[in-house]
Amino acid sequence: MAAIYQAVYRRASSLICRLHSTYVRKMRYLNVLKEDDSLCRQAQTSGTFYLFHNLSPFLQKVGEKYFVPQLSAAEIKRILEKFKETEQWIEKSVLIGCSDEHIPHFALDLGALEKSVIESQLKGSFTNLQKALFVVDGKDSPLLASAQSLLQWHNSHQYCSKTGQPTQRNTAGSKRVCHASGITYYPQMSPVIITLVSDGSRCLLARQPSFPQGMYSALSGFCDMGENVEEAVHREVAEEVGLEVESLWYSASQHWPFPSSCLMIACHALVRAQQAEISMNKLELEEAHWFGLEEIMEGLKRQPRSAKQNDGSFLPWFPPKQAIAHQLICEWVKQQTSQLA
Ligand SMILES: NC(=O)C1=CN([C@@H]2O[C@H](COP(=O)(O)OP(=O)(O)OC[C@H]3O[C@@H](n4cnc5c(N)ncnc54)[C@H](OP(=O)(O)O)[C@@H]3O)[C@@H](O)[C@H]2O)C=CC1
Ligand SMILES: [Mg+2]
Known part of the structure; x- marks a missing residue:
């Protein structure tokens, strides 16, 4: 069933490709990832990841400049293996955008794992957002800000405010649902x-x-x-x-x-x-x-x-x-x- 669905999606997106601009195609693709859990799960395997630790983004310093590295799923798996954790962790990531070539970008908070081990493996440091936003390249700061806000929203919306029951997120992390009350929660500003x-x-x-x-x-x-x-x-x-x-x-x-x-x-x-x-x-x-x-x-x-x-x-x-x-x-x-x- 999933294979048929993906074939239909590929056919539909190839038609869209011919009709729309890069920007429109990108937005449509992101929208599909938000709605389709299985496609989004698949996208996680080919996506890139921005790492956070208790909501602080991971930065690397080269000379006087700070960079926000994008890690592959394979690099994330290597970190998880070091902690003897499974790759299921990747499902905790949230979708934050994609490249013009439709490589999806995710943000993942590894706050439950030892910070110094990750920092020494990846040769960088988790930096307070307030500092990070002012030292990274101008094009990266809005992305870091929205990624951190989305991760923070998930942290504080684990339970339904009506029933007190745990809420479940979709794969992209664009909403949470309480199955007891049927209430859907969306990230708020x-x-x-x-x-x-x-x-x-x-x-x-x-x-x-x-x-x-x-x-x-x-x-x-x-x-x-x-x-x-x-x-x-x-x-x-x-x-x-x-x-x-x-x-x-x-x-x-x-x-x-x-x-x-x-x-x-x-x-x-x-x-x-x-x-x-x-x-x-x-x-x-x-x-x-x-x-x-x-x-x-x-x-x-x-x-x-x-x-x-x-x-x-x-x-x-x-x-x-x-x-x-x-x-x-x-x-x-x-x-x-x-x-x-
Ligand atoms: N990007 C920029 O250039 C700038 C951004 N800002 C941002 O603007 C925001 C608001 O500015 P500020 O002048 O402090 O706002 P206000 O003048 O509204 O005063 C803040 C107070 O309003 C109360 N409050 C009412 N609604 C909310 C809410 N939804 N969330 C939190 N507090 C609320 C809180 O009081 P209490 O807790 O006592 O109830 C809070 O201490 C700040 O987050 C600040 O970071 C400000 C200046 C420049
Ligand atoms: Mg004010």
């Missing part, structure tokens, strides 16, 4: 708005007590139940700095894995210059200031280390380019400089 407020000539940046010293960012906050993006922006700006947004526009979005899978929706917002006095909410923020164009341009040049002064205090610096807050600040600078030109 929390929508979060992030807004760069401007009064026309200055922009507003703030610090939360948990931020690294000297770092200022745009205002952010989780969307409330039932709220749309516009309402969330208006509310968060009012709550955090006591200002009323006059107009706003969408810029871009980003998946952010901290604390657990947020969908950051980035916007610019304008307040009236005559009504721009900040009334900061001290429960959420420790500082909030208006910054002029020059101060922002200086801040963008600073790194955390160069921001530290001799007396131990810090000059303002801003989130690194991997964070969408950075993109908002750069867009504001571009808009201001084009107005001046």
Whole structure:
């Protein structure tokens, strides 16, 4: 039966090949892997694997550069053999994407096995995600972030919240089902708005007590139940700095894995210059200031280390380019400089 099914799939995909672009074929292939457990199990034997250990990704350092190695199923089996574990472990992996040539990519957490043994066999180290995202190549960080978020979601959704019974995952790891209640659980993201407020000539940046010293960012906050993006922006700006947004526009979005899978929706917002006095909410923020164009341009040049002064205090610096807050600040600078030109 499986053989007939696979033959039909191969025939159908060869027809699709002739009709669609590489991107469309790739997305269709991934979709089929999510729906078809036996095909996905087969794909695991020819796929590549990103390794994690208790949610920390495995990286290799060559010179000053960090790489995210993709291991073959054979290499994974060799590690498992070392621990006298069976290859059934591979079934714990989750599907995270595929190459243009339809080589599927999986993420696998070997957290139950001794970390140092794997590290010395593969000549690399499991690195905290927060560090990893900022040292790997830009194209690898979204992949690491979404892989870790999916693994984390499976860790925290082992049981049905209605019946308390264990939930079962599909092979791709794109959902979990409670057979007692019939409820299907899908991986979740929390929508979060992030807004760069401007009064026309200055922009507003703030610090939360948990931020690294000297770092200022745009205002952010989780969307409330039932709220749309516009309402969330208006509310968060009012709550955090006591200002009323006059107009706003969408810029871009980003998946952010901290604390657990947020969908950051980035916007610019304008307040009236005559009504721009900040009334900061001290429960959420420790500082909030208006910054002029020059101060922002200086801040963008600073790194955390160069921001530290001799007396131990810090000059303002801003989130690194991997964070969408950075993109908002750069867009504001571009808009201001084009107005001046
Ligand atoms: N990529 C980027 O450029 C940036 C990303 N961010 C991210 O944005 C996110 C939200 O920013 P933040 O300003 O802290 O949000 P908020 O201003 O909404 O405040 C956070 C507080 O809201 C409560 N809360 C409400 N809903 C949730 C939920 N679904 N999950 C967790 N907490 C919730 C929690 O309070 P309590 O626990 O007391 O109930 C939490 O401490 C953070 O995860 C942060 O990492 C922020 C800035 C830049
Ligand atoms: Mg906030």
